[in-house]
Amino acid sequence: MIVNVGDDEEVYGVHVSADLDTVLYTLAGRAGPQGWGVAEDTFTVVETLGSLGVETGFRLGDRDLAHCLHRTERLRRGEPLSSITADVARAMGVTSRLVPATDDRLRTVIETDDGERLAFQEYFVTRRHRDAVDALHFDGAPEARPAPGVLDAVTEAIAVVIAPSNPPLSIWPILAVPGVRDALEKADRVVAVSPLFGGKALKGPAEAVMRTLGLPPGNAGVLAAYDGIITDLVVDRQDAADARHLEGDVRIHVADTRIAAPDAAVRFAEHLLRLP
């Protein structure tokens, strides 16, 4: 599982890897119901920081913070993010292979229509993704190398699946790592699952971001975002009409893409591997 690190950020002096941790907590069955953080976490540290006058718009739970503190310490000692992540996955009983796209510093920078440049978490968490996104920059991407295991995972896969994500914000930073796009272009099958339901994302700013970046609306925009990369696009039942209207080389499949529970996720993944 290759995960975006463009959202990584230093908050309260600790290295937050929001996407890596969300995937990790989810696979460990411990994800918070809000879509981030650890389930039933407490907020004693941020509340105490708040009492000391620290701006605490970024609500990092105590357990979540412990993960970040552990990561920060080991990164400072010079260990690569990928091996820290592998150790944490093991400690949490996660057996899937979980790899950051790169061990190097790659940061998504949001350029707003006002010409401001925001760090990802500032845009997403602090300002609640209300700014219109005019352009994305992936700082550090040209020098970044794929983390150990990333290219092998693509090459060895029966099918590469791009999970239902915000294409520009969560997948483009992975594609920006030199070598990843090439490997995907050579893969036999790359299946993207659309994040849209009736043309809209369940949550988050996917449609808005795609629109202000100049992509077409709906699944045509998802296709455009993954242009040259994917062989298959799975759209939700609500968007079945797209399967008929979209043209090109990409095969469009219709499925129930709303995954409520872990066992449904397993069934859906098996379905993706059996796509015609």
Next chain:
Amino acid sequence: MIVNVGDDEEVYGVHVSADLDTVLYTLAGRAGPQGWGVAEDTFTVVETLGSLGVETGFRLGDRDLAHCLHRTERLRRGEPLSSITADVARAMGVTSRLVPATDDRLRTVIETDDGERLAFQEYFVTRRHRDAVDALHFDGAPEARPAPGVLDAVTEAIAVVIAPSNPPLSIWPILAVPGVRDALEKADRVVAVSPLFGGKALKGPAEAVMRTLGLPPGNAGVLAAYDGIITDLVVDRQDAADARHLEGDVRIHVADTRIAAPDAAVRFAEHLLRLP
């Protein structure tokens, strides 16, 4: 109030100022009953770190950690410890002036009888002060400068009071800051309160450390530890005999030095200012 920073240490990647925080929490009425940390603190972060395989011999509570995280962030931005401490004191409603002995890096290093050199918290917390202390080193002391306010506090005081502390471990690192000893030698009155009760410390390794460092037993050792610095020594009722046996220039006073509650501490401090 001038506080030792020789015990400061980086733990879990955060800057722990054990003595500063203990004094601060005590003045704020929030000290833990065990003599360190915050009362009724939780330990979610260290427990989570433990689950990730981190060695967690140092039990830092969540609120306590928040203080350390806040300090670490501001130190990294280049702010001096003294101004961070002043801000935290203000945020906690503490009106006493609380100053670290120095803003520079000064660390107490314990040399054991095996010739090992231990960082203070390793000796004190991790190894529970069971090693025989052969010598003390105050790393960084020669280059350290007194923090702003330290020398003024000594010069302006009606009487300087050395609180009932472990003289070598908690007071010597303050005396090691160039300029502090000189200022004390020039002060009219410097009153030390002995940490001994019937020749023994209430807790901690004071007698053992003083013995292995070659100081005489009992209050004679306290006198020797503060040689040249103090004008008065206050000993507990249980050690009233010392008042008759100890000879020299230092005036020995007998009082009930066991301070159980904040109001008793206030009365005791007033008593010290009225010493004959």
